[in-house]
Amino acid sequence: MYSFKYQKPVSISDAQACLAKGSESKLLAGGQSLTAAMKLRLSSPKELIDLSAIAELSGIKIGNGEVTIGAMTRHADVASSASLRTHIPGLANLAGGIADRMVRSMGTLGGSLANNDPAADYPAATLGLGASIVTNERQIKADDFFLGMFETALRTNEIITSVIFPVPTRSAYAKFKHPASRYATVGVFVAEFNGVVRVAVTGAALVVFRVTELEKVLSQRFSSESIAAIKVDESALNSDLNADAAYRSHLITRMAMQAVDSLQA
Ligand SMILES: Cc1cc2nc3c(=O)[nH]c(=O)nc-3n(C[C@H](O)[C@H](O)[C@H](O)COP(=O)(O)OP(=O)(O)OC[C@H]3O[C@@H](n4cnc5c(N)ncnc54)[C@H](O)[C@@H]3O)c2cc1C
Known part of the structure; x- marks a missing residue:
């Protein structure tokens, strides 16, 4: 050091x-x-x-159809929140699947979003739920926040203070994880708001993205069979030691189907 x-x-x-x-x-x-x-x-x-002594940056508040989570809230606290499990179980489950116990007890929502690792899980939920990132200066819509690999709309010295997640009718996350780090080889977050579906994918490309084709079909018919034949264009997907672009394209559809099936039970 x-x-x-x-x-x-x-x-x-x-x-x-x-x-x-x-x-x-x-x-x-x-x-x-x-x-x-x-x-x-x-x-x-x-x-x-070090932001860890700022009490106002931690905690989970629920009200008015929204869940607000402080930027310094640890993954373990998101995963174990009983009220979050009631309102957005898909988000609590996602947090519980990040990394291992040690990382979950230290890692934070704000750190994950500011870092914007292309294989991180929270960006998928944030974009999939159409959340707003609150900073000390403004609110940024998730659709405008994730700009590129490790790149966000945050300005120099801007501090994420919390994230506001609208409560969906239902939501789920399915991840095909790297076996060691548990980062997403491909992770798909599916959220339905009164019949309108959003689908966000992490791990597959340089930055988290939405799949409008899946969203359109699932908004018409919320079933895994309805999307089974959809093949996401692989030209912009990552190829690496873990998975090539064609395999990632296949995984996007499979993970989306898995998320949808988990909500049908
Ligand atoms: C072994 C290992 C496995 C992992 N596996 C996964 C996984 O499976 N899935 C997953 O999603 N993630 C995974 N992670 C990442 C982890 O979950 C953390 O969320 C991530 O590393 C960010 O860590 P942190 O919150 O401690 O932020 P830090 O490391 O402290 O900060 C990260 C960056 O964000 C900035 N920052 C932090 N807080 C704020 C803020 N409030 N406002 C503005 N900027 C801020 C910092 O300046 C820094 O640039 C893994 C990490 C490790 C070490």
């Missing part, structure tokens, strides 16, 4: 002030991606601003 300054603000305004004063600062959430990047020298911030 190399030396860097460490700050631990206790409010969002304190964190903002730290960011404004410092240069080459980085926010630290659970450190699950950032500290690994620092060890590898892929990131060398001069200052870390």
Whole structure:
């Protein structure tokens, strides 16, 4: 490790002030991606601003047809929230399938979205549910947030404070996971809002994306048979050691069918 300054603000305004004063600062959430990047020298911030003492950034609130989850809420807390399980079980299940216990007890919703790993799970739920990302400056719709691989609409020094998820009629996530890391080789989140279906895919391309063809067919007939013959264009899909583009295209349809079937039982 190399030396860097460490700050631990206790409010969002304190964190903002730290960011404004410092240069080459980085926010630290659970450190699950950032500290690994620092060890590898892929990131060398001069200052870390640890968000873990800011109580207002954690917690799950439910009301008015929405669930608001604080940016510093750990995956384990999302997975074990009884009220979330009642309102958006698909999201709680997704959180419970991230990585392993150690990562789930440290990793955060805000860190995952800001990092925007192309194989991360939360981007699929955030886009699939049509959530809004709330920052210290504004609200950003999920459809406008995920710009590219590890790239988001966040501005320099912008802090994600929470995410607002509309409560769907039903939703589910199915993931074909990498056996070691449990990142998504392909993950598909399906959400239905009074007959209108959204489908978001992670792991398959450089950035999470929606599949309008699946959405259209599922909005007309919510059954796995209705989408079995749909083949997502593989030209923009990833090929790597784990799966080539054709296999990922196949997995998108299969995972979408699995998610739909899990909601029919
Ligand atoms: C072994 C391993 C396996 C994993 N498997 C999976 C998996 O199966 N599925 C999955 O989805 N993920 C997986 N992850 C990722 C993990 O779930 C974390 O969500 C992710 O690493 C982000 O970690 P963090 O929340 O600790 O953020 P950090 O690492 O602390 O921060 C990540 C980035 O986000 C920025 N940031 C953090 N919080 C905010 C904020 N509030 N506002 C603005 N910017 C912010 C930081 O500055 C940094 O750039 C895995 C990670 C590991 C180490």
